[in-house]
Amino acid sequence: MKASRRMLFLFLTPALLAYVFIYVYPTLQTVYFSFHRVTAFAGGQIEFRGLRNYVELVRNPLFQEPFVIILKWWFFGGAALFGGAFFFTVLFMTGVRFKSFWRAVLYGPNLINVVAMTTMWSQYIYSSRYGLLKTFFEAVGLHSLARIQWTSMDMLLRSVLIAYVWGSVGYFFVFIMSGVERIPTDLYEAARIDGANTVQAFFRITLPLLRDVLRVATVMWSITAINMFAFPKTFTPVAMPRQTTTPAIYLYQLAFGTTTEGAGEFALGKAAAGSCLLLILVIVVAAVIGQLLKERREVEY
């Protein structure tokens, strides 16, 4: 159907203006800043410095470390999230009852405010004085486990990841489960008649037919991981340890001067350069995953 020009203009303009204001202009400006020395947020000087922001940033171990951390976060967190989501999917396929209740419980933590969530874990569950894990392991007599200092620096990344996965696995589970539920049930019946068990049915039927859902889920997870900010940031509210400093946290600190490195005359330009690198990473990762899990139409139901 054709729309009147007046309606197109009236209905689209506000959304497009908002888009240009919040995405287009700032993105272009950040790209511009990434090649410059920008001395202050307001009233500063701007001076061209070519690729030096990028070169200095990439050579800086303080910028490299966060990428190692986010790689671990992406890989181990992703393995746990997708593994967990599939694990629960298989559990649901065994014919348990009260599915909507279990699903609501699994998804629930996604609604909890990130600060409330990290506070619950860091101040209660992981507490070395009255923590849930400590009192539980003591009650069942596993004293070596009860002594674990979950928030100590050598354990921190693992602990934050466990808390994160616990809170997010329900989201990926619901997402993947919804894909599974759309697979025709007669496929499973045919497989059962042929003598396949639940596990075989899962690998032969479920997984191949989930390609599209999996592609979207892995792209979403990768983007989430690359931009990881609030969860690790609020987990340690007093001081940000290097063990859980992600690229986004590092760039935030650089731009807003909450670290010794920040607020320097090159900080804003470098933060802009780092942001561009994150965006490039997002684009590359999305393209690679899209290519690896390309839509395949020869699958027959």
Added chain:
Amino acid sequence: MPELTRRGDFYFRARRWLVRGFAYFVLAAWTVFAFYAVGWILLSSISTTREIFSNTLLRSGIHVENYVKALTTHSMGRYFINSCVYVAISLVFIVLIAGPAAYVLSRFEFSGRKVIQLLFVAALGVPGMMITIPLFMVFIRLNLVGTTLGLIIVYVCTSIPFTLYFLTGFFGSLPRELEESARMDGCTDIGAFWRIMLPLAQPAIVTTTIFNFIGLWNEYFWALIMVNSPTRRTLALGLQYLVQSMRYTGDWAGMFASVVIVFLPTLILYLFLSEKIIAGITVGAVKA
């Protein structure tokens, strides 16, 4: 299920029961953990700090004063109102801007339509830091840093891509005859939108608004950058500063009461709307 009559039927069934029992065990354990953790937070929020540290919750009765203290001394009452204002106003403008745009993008053919849709989807992948520095500069120039209006502008603009994406899918699924009959009855195309399409889209608008509410209520990054001052903070920021100050105040009971104040609104919402919320996520999966 039809009775299986082949040999090994007994083992087959026994294993099925074993597997199902295992499934129940895992799901129940997960549920107990979740309820125990949240339940402990609730109980600790009405106990004293001393009881929290000695694992003797509720020994001296119920202490509602933790909440009074959290709301007044720790300013959580003020932050609660701040969050309500930021979120409520944003939600209205998000629908007012994204609704009409989603409508024309999903139901009319015009050049550039596909490009615009793609642009909005692409925005979902843009890292926050990519837009933060220039945006902060603009807000300084406009005197919007640390203001209610400033944060609302950011919330509205950044929520449009998701809302648009969600509503476009819904509008596209409505039958074509609707506008045609509206036009026969003498409605203008804009009139048809307000009088017929928008009321029909109510379920989808409610669902996106629930999602936007949850997203904005729990938002952290933009609040941290835009309204990080003792009077303008959001609830989430307020809680974080409270946790930071625990070393000096030592009021753990008040802190856990504040945790409850932060998560209770979404938790209550979830008790009533969990089915609708979960169904909303699966829409995204189906469209994939």
